[in-house]
Amino acid sequence: MTDQLPTTFSPADIEARWYQHWEEKGLFRPERPDAEPFTIVNPPPNVTGSLHIGHALDNTLQDIVVRYERLRGKDALWVVGTDHAGIATQMVVERQMEERQDKRTNYSREDFVDKVWEWKHESGGTITRQLRRLGCSMDWSREQFTMDEHFTKAVLKTFVDLYNDGLIYRDKRLVNWDPKLKTAISDLEVETQDLKGSFWHFKYPLEDGVTLADGRDYIEVATTRPETMLADMAVAVHPTDERYASVVGKHVVLPITGRKVPIVADEHADPELGSGAVKITPGHDFNDFEVGKRAGIAAADMLNMLDGEANVCQTSDGLVPEEFLGLHRFKRAKEDGGTPGARELVIERLKEQGFLIPHIAKTKKGEEQELDAEPRTIATPFGDRGGVVIEPWLTDQWYVDAEKLAAKPIEQVKSGEIEIIPQSWEKTFFNWMENIQPWCVSRQLWWGHRIPAWFDDQGEVYVALSEEEAQSKAGAGVTLTQDPDVLDTWFSSALWPFATLGWPNETDLLEKHFPNNLLISGFDILFFWDARMMMMGQYNMGQAPWPKLYLHGLVRAADGAKMSKSKGNVVDPLGLIDEFGADALRFFMAAMESQGRDIKMDNERVKGYRNFATKLWNATRFCQSNGIGASRTLAAPEARLAANQWIIGEVQQTVEALDAAMADLRFDAAANTIYQFTWSRFCDWYLELIKPLLVKDDDQPPAPPAIIAETREVAGWALDQILVMLHPFMPFITEELWAAQGNLNGTDRSTYPLITAKWPNPRAEVSKEATDAIDWTIEFTTNARAARNELGIAPGTKLRAVVPDPSPMAMKVFAGNGAAAIERLSKVGPFMMIGEIGENNVPGPTPKPAMEITAGDDVILVDLAGVIDVAEEKARLEKAMAASIKEAKTLEGRLGNANFVERAKPEAVEKAKADFAHHSAEAERLTAALARLG
RNA sequence: GGGCGUAUAGCUCAGGGGUAGAGCACUGUAUUGACAUUGCAGGGGUCCCAAGUUCAAAUCUUGGUACGCCCA
Known part of the structure; x- marks a missing residue:
C-alpha cells in the first residue's frame, strides 16, 4: 500500500x-x-x-x-x-498427439483418459x-x-x-452423426448453413410392365443427395396425387443396385415439388426415416450404406456394386487425386445408362442449355465442433425424454x-x-462421464450406479460389458x-x-x-x-460482425486489460449492457473509461493534498455549509438511482449513474465549490476553521461513497484509493477493506434552501460562462457586477461562503448588492454597457465597460430574445387551443402556463435590456 | 415458411404521450495551482416511411421498408 x-x-x-x-x-x-x-x-x-x-x-x-x-x-x-467439455477437450489432446505423429488409438482407453487428465492438470488453468x-x-x-x-x-x-x-431410454433411430469426430451429437450441436448445390432428376423404371396414366414406364424422382440412392427403399407419392394413383403398391427397379422397391403413398411427398415423387432412403434422411416407418419398415431393417466415416459400405442386401465400396460420400474427383466420390460415380453411371433427366436451363442469351442438374440452395447441416457435414445415421443411442x-x-x-x-x-x-x-x-468419445449401463451377452441392459450393482441385477456368473x-x-x-x-x-x-x-x-x-x-x-x-x-447478448466486432477466429476479428480481452486496465474494460461492458441488444466493440469507449479512472485518481490526489482522508461514519456527517449539504443530497439521490437500476438489472443505467455523479457532480462542481475554502487565496479572507473541518469531513465521506458505489464496476482502483484514503488520516482499513465495506446509507436530512442555493450558483456560473464565451471575453478577465434587486436566494448565496466560489468559477465579481446597501452608501451608477445574466429570479448586471463592443452584446441578447419569443409563441398557440386546455392533464396545462409566463417575461426583459444598450 | 430483435446527432448507444440525451468525434478557447488521460463553451437530429388513435405522437396501434438473429 x-x-x-x-x-x-x-x-x-x-x-x-x-x-x-x-x-x-x-x-x-x-x-x-x-x-x-x-x-x-x-x-x-x-x-x-x-x-x-x-x-x-x-x-x-x-x-x-x-x-x-x-x-x-x-x-x-x-x-x-470448469466444464470437462467432452468433445472440445478430447479434440485438443488428440490434435497435440497428431503434432507428434501420434494418435489416440495408439493407446488404451484408460491410458488416453489419463493423458487427458495430465493435460488438464498442466494446462487447464488458463481461463481461471x-x-x-x-x-x-x-x-x-x-x-x-x-x-x-x-x-x-x-x-x-x-x-x-x-x-x-x-x-432415459435406448433407441435405434437416426442421429446426427459427425463423421469426422465419429460420434453422435444432439440437434442443438448441428448448425444449418445454406450452400449452393444441385437438384438431380432420375428415372426409376416401373416393374412388371406397369405404366403411368400418360404412358411413361418410369417414375421421375428428384434429389439433392443422389448417392443415397444406393440405399433407397421406396418411392413415395402423395396419396391424393392422381398422376400416380395407379402405381401405388407397385414397384420400381432401382438403377445400379437393381433393388426392387415399392411405391408408397405418403403425405411427405409434395405434389408441387419436382415431379411429385420422392425417393426414400430411410437410413440416411430424417424425413425418409419417418416415411419408412409409416410404410412398415422397422428401424433394424433399414438399409445403411455408410460407415462411421461416411464412406460407402455394403448394404445388408449386398446390392451395392463393388466399385462404390469405400468411396467418399460426395467428395469430387478433382479434389481427391482423381478418385471420384460416390455422388459423382452415381451420376456418371445413371447418365451412362440413360436414367439421368437433364435440366434445361436458359443461358443469358436465351439459348437452351442442357445441364446434369438444376442449381439450388441447400440447407446443409454441419457439426458445430467438427465442422463437417452431418450424416443422419442409424445407430443405437441413449435418449432423454x-x-x-x-x-x-x-x-x-x-x-x-x-x-x-x-x-x-x-x-x-x-x-x-x-x-x-x-x-x-450418448457420445462415442473416451473423455467424459461413462454411461452407467452394462450389457450381457444377450444384449440385455443393466443400468446401475456401479458395476457391482449391475452384476447383482444381472445375476452372478453373467458376463457384463459396460457401454463404451x-x-x-x-x-x-x-x-x-x-x-x-x-x-x-x-x-x-x-x-x-x-x-x-x-x-x-x-x-x-x-x-x-x-x-x-x-x-x-x-x-x-x-x-x-x-x-x-x-x-x-453477444459482443460483436466494431463493424457489427460476429467475432470468429476464422474471420480474424477476435478481440482479446486480456489485450484490452493490458492497454486500459481491467476496471476500464469492466466499466465498458457494464455501460454498454442494455437489455436485449448486442454490444459492439469500441476501443475508444474503453479508453474513455480508462480516462474516467484517471479522473477519479486525480480527484483523490486533490483530496489528499488538501487533507481530505477517509470517513469514519457510514451516515453522512453533520453539515452546515450549503455545498456540503448539497453533495450529501446528491450522494443520496445517486444511491437511490443506483439501487433502482441494480434491482432491474439495468447495468447501463447503473454505470451511467455513478459515472455522471463522480465526474459531473463531484469533480466538476463540488470540488470546485469547496476549493476556495481549502486553497489559500490572497484576495479572500480564510474560511472559519469549523467550516474547513466540516468540509474535509464531508468531502472525505462523499469520496468514500463514490468508492463504494463504484467498486462493483471498478474494483481495483477503488480498493487502492480506499486504502490510500485510510492511510492519509490514519484510519485503519486493513481490517475493513472496500470489498467487504458497507453499502452507502446516508440517512441525511438536506435542507432545500441549501440545495437551492447551490443550484442558483451553478445556474449563474453556467450562464455567465456561456455569455462570456459567446462575447469572446478573455477567460482571465474579471468582471465587476451589480445585483440591482437581489432575491432572498441571492442574498443568502452571497451572505454565506458562496461569493468566493462564484467569483472563482465564473470570474465575475466583486458583486454589489444594491438592495442590501443603504441610501447613504449608494454605489456608482448602474454599469453601462452591461450584460445581463440570469439565475433563478435574479438578473445580474455585469459591467462591460471597456471590455466589449456593445454590438456583440446586442447580438447575443437578440438571439436569446428570438429563442424566447419562439418558445412563447408555441406555448401561446397551445394554450389558445380550447381542446388542450380542457382535455390535457392539469399538470400539463399548468406547466405550459408557467413556461409561457417565463418566456414572455424573458422576452420583455431582453427587450428592455436591448433598449438600455441603446 | 414461422418467430424475434433493431432503426434516435458524424459514430456507438440511452430515453420516451407535452418539440430530445450521454460517451466519442468535431469547432472555439484555456496551461505554474488534482487531472491535457484536463477544464470551459459551442455546432450538430423530419427520432426509418406511411396511415391511425389522441387536445398533443419521436414515444402508442397498424402496415411498409431496411438490417440482424433464431427455428424449420
Whole structure:
C-alpha cells in the first residue's frame, strides 16, 4: 500500500496486488453465517478454453452483481469451476498427439483418459487465471470441475434415476452423426448453413410392365443427395396425387443396385415439388426415416450404406456394386487425386445408362442449355465442433425424454416463477421447449462421464450406479460389458446449480444456497444449458434452480460482425486489460449492457473509461493534498455549509438511482449513474465549490476553521461513497484509493477493506434552501460562462457586477461562503448588492454597457465597460430574445387551443402556463435590456 | 415458411404521450495551482416511411421498408 499516490494511475501496478490480497484473505466469501444468502453460479467455461470477450462480458456482469450484494451485507457466493467439455477437450489432446505423429488409438482407453487428465492438470488453468485478471470475485476455495468425484456421483445418480423413471431410454433411430469426430451429437450441436448445390432428376423404371396414366414406364424422382440412392427403399407419392394413383403398391427397379422397391403413398411427398415423387432412403434422411416407418419398415431393417466415416459400405442386401465400396460420400474427383466420390460415380453411371433427366436451363442469351442438374440452395447441416457435414445415421443411442422434463419449466416461466430478462426471450424459449425433441445424450468419445449401463451377452441392459450393482441385477456368473459411450457434456453441466453445492448429499451449503438467486448467461446457451438446468433442477430438486434468468447478448466486432477466429476479428480481452486496465474494460461492458441488444466493440469507449479512472485518481490526489482522508461514519456527517449539504443530497439521490437500476438489472443505467455523479457532480462542481475554502487565496479572507473541518469531513465521506458505489464496476482502483484514503488520516482499513465495506446509507436530512442555493450558483456560473464565451471575453478577465434587486436566494448565496466560489468559477465579481446597501452608501451608477445574466429570479448586471463592443452584446441578447419569443409563441398557440386546455392533464396545462409566463417575461426583459444598450 | 430483435446527432448507444440525451468525434478557447488521460463553451437530429388513435405522437396501434438473429 502506498503512502502517497503516484501522479499517474497505472492499472498494472495495482491489479495483481489487490487480487492476490482479496483471494489470500478469503474476502471473496467472508464468513457471514447469519446473513441472507445470495448465490449465483458461473457458467463453467471449457477447461480447454481461454477468456474471450464474451466471457469478459458475462463474468463482469456477474461480478458486478456479486460485489454489489456482498457490499450490501449478504452472504454472497459465486460458484466457479470448469466444464470437462467432452468433445472440445478430447479434440485438443488428440490434435497435440497428431503434432507428434501420434494418435489416440495408439493407446488404451484408460491410458488416453489419463493423458487427458495430465493435460488438464498442466494446462487447464488458463481461463481461471484470466478470470482473476478480470477481477472476478469467485469462491475459488471451492472450485468445481464437472468430472470431480462428487460431481460424477451426481451425474450417475441422475442418469440412473431418470432411467428407472423411464425418462432415459435406448433407441435405434437416426442421429446426427459427425463423421469426422465419429460420434453422435444432439440437434442443438448441428448448425444449418445454406450452400449452393444441385437438384438431380432420375428415372426409376416401373416393374412388371406397369405404366403411368400418360404412358411413361418410369417414375421421375428428384434429389439433392443422389448417392443415397444406393440405399433407397421406396418411392413415395402423395396419396391424393392422381398422376400416380395407379402405381401405388407397385414397384420400381432401382438403377445400379437393381433393388426392387415399392411405391408408397405418403403425405411427405409434395405434389408441387419436382415431379411429385420422392425417393426414400430411410437410413440416411430424417424425413425418409419417418416415411419408412409409416410404410412398415422397422428401424433394424433399414438399409445403411455408410460407415462411421461416411464412406460407402455394403448394404445388408449386398446390392451395392463393388466399385462404390469405400468411396467418399460426395467428395469430387478433382479434389481427391482423381478418385471420384460416390455422388459423382452415381451420376456418371445413371447418365451412362440413360436414367439421368437433364435440366434445361436458359443461358443469358436465351439459348437452351442442357445441364446434369438444376442449381439450388441447400440447407446443409454441419457439426458445430467438427465442422463437417452431418450424416443422419442409424445407430443405437441413449435418449432423454425431454418433452416430459420440459413440461414443468414451461409452466414455471408462464407463471412467473422463473422470470426471463429481457422478457422478449420467453417466446423463443416456449417455441423451443414446446417442440422439444428427444435429447440424444450418448457420445462415442473416451473423455467424459461413462454411461452407467452394462450389457450381457444377450444384449440385455443393466443400468446401475456401479458395476457391482449391475452384476447383482444381472445375476452372478453373467458376463457384463459396460457401454463404451460417455454422456453429452451438457448432461452434467445441467446439474451445476446444485451438484456444485454437494448434491446428492444433503449439505448445509445446498440447504442455504439452493435455489440460486439469479443466473446470468448469454442467450446463445439458453437451450444448451439454461433450459436443461431448469429441467434437471425440477427433476432432481423439485424446483426451479433460480427465480431469474438474465440473458445478455453477444459482443460483436466494431463493424457489427460476429467475432470468429476464422474471420480474424477476435478481440482479446486480456489485450484490452493490458492497454486500459481491467476496471476500464469492466466499466465498458457494464455501460454498454442494455437489455436485449448486442454490444459492439469500441476501443475508444474503453479508453474513455480508462480516462474516467484517471479522473477519479486525480480527484483523490486533490483530496489528499488538501487533507481530505477517509470517513469514519457510514451516515453522512453533520453539515452546515450549503455545498456540503448539497453533495450529501446528491450522494443520496445517486444511491437511490443506483439501487433502482441494480434491482432491474439495468447495468447501463447503473454505470451511467455513478459515472455522471463522480465526474459531473463531484469533480466538476463540488470540488470546485469547496476549493476556495481549502486553497489559500490572497484576495479572500480564510474560511472559519469549523467550516474547513466540516468540509474535509464531508468531502472525505462523499469520496468514500463514490468508492463504494463504484467498486462493483471498478474494483481495483477503488480498493487502492480506499486504502490510500485510510492511510492519509490514519484510519485503519486493513481490517475493513472496500470489498467487504458497507453499502452507502446516508440517512441525511438536506435542507432545500441549501440545495437551492447551490443550484442558483451553478445556474449563474453556467450562464455567465456561456455569455462570456459567446462575447469572446478573455477567460482571465474579471468582471465587476451589480445585483440591482437581489432575491432572498441571492442574498443568502452571497451572505454565506458562496461569493468566493462564484467569483472563482465564473470570474465575475466583486458583486454589489444594491438592495442590501443603504441610501447613504449608494454605489456608482448602474454599469453601462452591461450584460445581463440570469439565475433563478435574479438578473445580474455585469459591467462591460471597456471590455466589449456593445454590438456583440446586442447580438447575443437578440438571439436569446428570438429563442424566447419562439418558445412563447408555441406555448401561446397551445394554450389558445380550447381542446388542450380542457382535455390535457392539469399538470400539463399548468406547466405550459408557467413556461409561457417565463418566456414572455424573458422576452420583455431582453427587450428592455436591448433598449438600455441603446 | 414461422418467430424475434433493431432503426434516435458524424459514430456507438440511452430515453420516451407535452418539440430530445450521454460517451466519442468535431469547432472555439484555456496551461505554474488534482487531472491535457484536463477544464470551459459551442455546432450538430423530419427520432426509418406511411396511415391511425389522441387536445398533443419521436414515444402508442397498424402496415411498409431496411438490417440482424433464431427455428424449420
